[in-house]
Amino acid sequence: MPPIDSKSKPALPPRFAAPSAVTWIVILAFAAFFIQGLMSADITPQRLWRGMFNLWRFVSLAFPPDFSKLDVIAWSMLETMNMAVVGVAFGVILSLPFALLASSNMTPHPVVRTITRLIIATMRTIPDLIWALIFVVAVGLGPLAGILAIIIDTIGFCARFFSERIEEVKPGPAEALTSTGAGRLSVILGAIVPETLASITATSLYSVEKAIRSAVTLGLVGAGGIGVELSTAMRLFNFDEACAIILVILVVVIAFEQISSFIRSKVI
Numbered sequence: 001m002p003p004i005d006s007k008s009k010p011a012l013p014p015r016f017a018a019p020s021a022v023t024w025i026v027i028l029a030f031a032a033f034f035i036q037g038l039m040s041a042d043i044t045p046q047r048l049w050r051g052m053f054n055l056w057r058f059v060s061l062a063f064p065p066d067f068s069k070l071d072v073i074a075w076s077m078l079e080t081m082n083m084a085v086v087g088v089a090f091g092v093i094l095s096l097p098f099a100l101l102a103s104s105n106m107t108p109h110p111v112v113r114t115i116t117r118l119i120i121a122t123m124r125t126i127p128d129l130i131w132a133l134i135f136v137v138a139v140g141l142g143p144l145a146g147i148l149a150i151i152i153d154t155i156g157f158c159a160r161f162f163s164e165r166i167e168e169v170k171p172g173p174a175e176a177l178t179s180t181g182a183g184r185l186s187v188i189l190g191a192i193v194p195e196t197l198a199s200i201t202a203t204s205l206y207s208v209e210k211a212i213r214s215a216v217t218l219g220l221v222g223a224g225g226i227g228v229e230l231s232t233a234m235r236l237f238n239f240d241e242a243c244a245i246i247l248v249i250l251v252v253v254i255a256f257e258q259i260s261s262f263i264r265s266k267v268i
Contacts, residue, residue, distance in 0.1 A: 022081045035203055041134035054241060062243035069114070069241060073229060073248050080225035081252070083146045083218070091154025099157060099162030101189065104209045105174075106166060122165075124156030132223040143224035150211045150218075165199040166192055201257075205260040216249055 019027070067073075098120055100106045107113035131152050135145035173191035182190065219227015226245060234241040 005020055010144035034236070059240055061237075062239040065244035065247055066238070067244045070248075073226065075247055076219075076226040077248055077252055079143055080215045080219065080227070081212060083143050083150060083215045083223075083225055084208055087150025087215075088154050088204065088207045088211045091151045092200075094151065094202075095155050095158035095162055096153045098159035100192075101168040101170065101260045102159060102163040105169070105171065106188070106192065107119055117163075120156055120159045122156075122192070123152050124160060128153040129217060129221060132218040132221050135247065136222050141222040141224070146215055146218040146223035146225055149223060150214060153214065154207050154211065156209055158200075163199060165196045169195045181192055189197045202264050205264055207259055209253070209260055 043158075101108075101116040102114055102120060104113060108117070128149050132145055132147035135148040139145050139148065149222055169192055173195070175185050177190050215225050216230070217229050219225035219229075220231045222228070226249065228243045230249075231241045231244060232246060233239070
């Protein structure tokens with residue numbers, strides 16, 4: 001075998017490329033923002049020590065939890081679940097036309113698709129807590145404001161994933177139906193919906209889980225549900241009652257996650 005000439009070896013690819021000027025600017029900007037965030041948080045050993053002491057005081061006062069108002073807590077939890085289920089049901093139904101208009105293969109015009117996507121992004125970008133504050137101003141305190149907030153949040157969440165799934169549908173079945181003279185509605189019901197039903201069901205179930213967690217926080221701003229009870233207990237320093245409310249929320253959320261996982265395993 002002839003000796004290998006080191007000069008004839010191909011040059012190894014560089015493992016590390018020198019960062020560009022833009023990369024350095026991004027790194028420095030992130031580092032500056034990170035340092036500014038730490039400084040604005042005013043983190044001191046005294047505050048951390050005091051925080052640990054206050055946390056231990058909260059835990060010692062919260063246990064054992066007080067279930068003496070379990071009937072009130074259960075009723076408020078039921079109201080929270082009602083808000084979540086009703087809001088998600090309307091949200092999923094309204095998400096379908098938004099998703100069809102936002103998908104590239106079903107929209108009637110690119111301009112309509114762009115406008116619809118902008119509306120969906122706006123619904124999704126604004127947090128549900130802000131929507132709840134807006135609807136509390138519009139319709140007053142109570143579950144209706146929470147339901148409306150969940151509807152808007154669900155549309156922003158589901159319409160995006162529904163449209164992405166619709167765009168993945170193979171054009172064959174839709175073109176076959178169109179060639180037989182079927183209208184747009186027939187194409188949607190006969191080709192699009194059957195192909196996307198499993199994904200829509202899974203996304204909808206996850207939306208209910210998400211809505212139950214959101215509905216708890218919506219009550220903190222007066223949108224009804226168990227969040228009102230939790231906020232009241234915390235403000236009155238009834239930490240044992242607050243602990244009981246948190247445990248009830250935990251049990252309900254875990255139970256629904258298990259039910260949702262079971263349904264998803266049967267559908268998908």
